[in-house]
Amino acid sequence: MRRFGELEAAVMDCLWSRDQPATVREVHTELSRSRQLAYTTVLTVLDNLYKKGWLRRQQDGRAHRYVPVAPREDYTAGLLRDALDTGGDPAAALQRFVGQMSPEEAVALRAALEAHEEHEEHRR
Amino acid sequence: MIWLQLLLFATGLAAVAPGWLARARWVARAPRLGIAAWYATLTAGVGAVVTALVLLATGWAGAWESMCALWVWCRDALQGGHGTAGRGAAGLLLLVAAGLVGRLAWSATGMLRARSRQRHHHADAVGLLGRVDPGSGATVVAHPRPAAWLVPGRRGAVVVTSAAVAHLSGDELASVVAHERAHARGRHHLLVAPVTVLARAFPALALFGHARDEVSRLVEICADDAATVRHRRIDLARALVCVAEAAAHRPPTGVLAAAGGDATERVHRLLCPPDPLPVKARAAIGVALVGLAAAPLWWVAATRAAPWLAACLLP
Numbered sequence: 001m002r003r004f005g006e007l008e009a010a011v012m013d014c015l016w017s018r019d020q021p022a023t024v025r026e027v028h029t030e031l032s033r034s035r036q037l038a039y040t041t042v043l044t045v046l047d048n049l050y051k052k053g054w055l056r057r058q059q060d061g062r063a064h065r066y067v068p069v070a071p072r073e074d075y076t077a078g079l080l081r082d083a084l085d086t087g088g089d090p091a092a093a094l095q096r097f098v099g100q101m102s103p104e105e106a107v108a109l110r111a112a113l114e115a116h117e118e119h120e121e122h123r124r
Numbered sequence: 125m126i127w128l129q130l131l132l133f134a135t136g137l138a139a140v141a142p143g144w145l146a147r148a149r150w151v152a153r154a155p156r157l158g159i160a161a162w163y164a165t166l167t168a169g170v171g172a173v174v175t176a177l178v179l180l181a182t183g184w185a186g187a188w189e190s191m192c193a194l195w196v197w198c199r200d201a202l203q204g205g206h207g208t209a210g211r212g213a214a215g216l217l218l219l220v221a222a223g224l225v226g227r228l229a230w231s232a233t234g235m236l237r238a239r240s241r242q243r244h245h246h247a248d249a250v251g252l253l254g255r256v257d258p259g260s261g262a263t264v265v266a267h268p269r270p271a272a273w274l275v276p277g278r279r280g281a282v283v284v285t286s287a288a289v290a291h292l293s294g295d296e297l298a299s300v301v302a303h304e305r306a307h308a309r310g311r312h313h314l315l316v317a318p319v320t321v322l323a324r325a326f327p328a329l330a331l332f333g334h335a336r337d338e339v340s341r342l343v344e345i346c347a348d349d350a351a352t353v354r355h356r357r358i359d360l361a362r363a364l365v366c367v368a369e370a371a372a373h374r375p376p377t378g379v380l381a382a383a384g385g386d387a388t389e390r391v392h393r394l395l396c397p398p399d400p401l402p403v404k405a406r407a408a409i410g411v412a413l414v415g416l417a418a419a420p421l422w423w424v425a426a427t428r429a430a431p432w433l434a435a436c437l438l439p
Contacts, residue, residue, distance in 0.1 A: 005251065012252045052248065075249050076267045082246050083273040083283070084371075097272040097300055098367045098387050106365075106372035109391055113365045116395045117358075 007037075011045050012054065016072045021058055021065035126427055126434050127176035130420055134172040141165045142334040150409065152393070154401040155345040157409055159315060162335045162342075164413040166322070169331065172420040177221075179424070231325035235317075247275050250283055257289065262301045264289055270370045272300045280308040288367065296363040299355035306350035312343040341386055348390055361394040 014030050015022060028042040046066050049055045055066045083096050101109075145151060145165070151158035201214035254263035262272075262282040270288035275281045282304040289297060307313075319339050323332040351360055368387045401409075415422070427434040 009252050009255075054252070072253065072266075076253055076265050079246065079249050079253065079265060079283070080267060080269065080271060080285070082242065084271060096274075097303065098364060098371055101368045101372045101387055103372045105388060106369045109365050109368055109388055112388075112391060112395070113361060116361075 008045055008049060011049065012068065015066060015068050021067035023063045023065055126424060127179045130172040130176040134169045137165060137169045138331040142331060150401055150405065153398045154406055155342045155349065157406060158342045159339055160413055162339055164417040166335055167417040168419050175420040175424060228325045232321045235321055235324060243276060250275055250281055254283060259294065260297050260301050270367050272304060272367065274304040274307050276313050291366055292363050295355065295359045299351050299360040300363045302351035302355055303347045303360065306347040310346060315343055316340055344386060344390060345393065348394060357394045357397065361391050364391050
């Protein structure tokens with residue numbers, strides 16, 4: 001399965017901004033406002049996202065209604081947990097920019113930076 | 125008794141190398157050589173142990189019965205030549221050897237599979253949640269805490285949070301993206317993976333844990349150095365302090381990550397960069413490392429040429 005692209009992101013955006021489950025028709029209508037899209041394309045994307053566990057599906061008469069499994073913030077929080085939590089193994093994290101730090105260390109670091117910048121100012 | 129000399133060498137190396145490498149000042153001045161030094165140490169140590177076992181098993185070094193005695197004994201014992209107790213002992217030895225190899229394989233495959241699953245899901249989420257920022261080229265996800273990381277893979281994306289974009293200046297953000305891109309270009313995950321596999325497979329051997337921690341630390345320094353080729357050190361330092369402050373005041377949920385001592389060292393290094401190591405010193409260290417890595421083989425070859433060496437240093 002190819003990686004998620006711009007279309008999948010737009011579909012999720014659309015669903016996250018609604019409060020209620022949406023049918024394929026409703027999603028297609030909304031997305032068609034800004035791009036050319038076949039109905040079947042939207043149907044495939046929704047089905048893929050459902051199969052990959054991003055959406056829940058409910059039967060509504062003859063149509064399906066789709067709704068995201070969790071709000072957007074949950075997923076972003078999950079991303080950060082993945083990236084920044086290491087469970088004690090420094091190499092297990094995805095290559096993150098800075099590891100965890102205590103408040104005291106952070107204060108000392110900020111002080112060191114400011115002392116350096118002052119020193120540089122006086123030199124000039 | 126070459127195999128015994130090799131085992132003593134491996135033990136001595138494991139005891140001495142971590143402390144020596146931690147104190148060596150040239151490591152900070154040439155971090156890539158530092159990583160090579162750790163790998164040379166591991167190659168020499170593991171190589172010595174493997175060579176010792178191979179010598180025992182095949183008696184390659186010649187007529188010294190003591191070396192193939194263990195192998196011959198095991199072979200006879202398995203065939204019943206030393207009674208059931210002998211058979212049991214030989215069988216146990218085989219089991220232990222198989223167990224060690226199996227443990228290493230378990231560590232490697234387990235790590236690969238779990239990471240692969242996690243990373244596919246993570247990459248999917250980044251694709252769905254992130255928007256590419258045309259200015260920095262990074263993928264931005266909305267989150268109130270400044271952070272940046274790399275999603276490894278063929279199209280490794282650099283991800284930054286919206287808070288990072290808000291709190292950092294354009295130059296600072298660009299230096300962070302450059303740092304993460306340096307990880308991708310340098311394929312640093314390939315440098316960190318083998319030592320992680322070893323440390324996970326044999327947690328009792330402190331050398332492997334030290335190697336994993338140090339290689340991870342040096343890899344961050346290498347990325348800092350690479351990023352500051354095109355960006356100012358002060359920008360990267362400011363970005364580091366900003367993100368570190370956010371990390372201190374808002375710990376992630378779940379188990380606490382590695383200590384931030386690395387960030388302190390990195391900032392000091394950015395503010396007061398050490399002099400680079402001169403070319404001659406680098407070359408000399410490089411040659412020494414190659415010599416170290418192949419030490420077990422040199423020694424075995426030397427004992428062929430000068431057989432009296434095989435008995436030296438032993439009671």
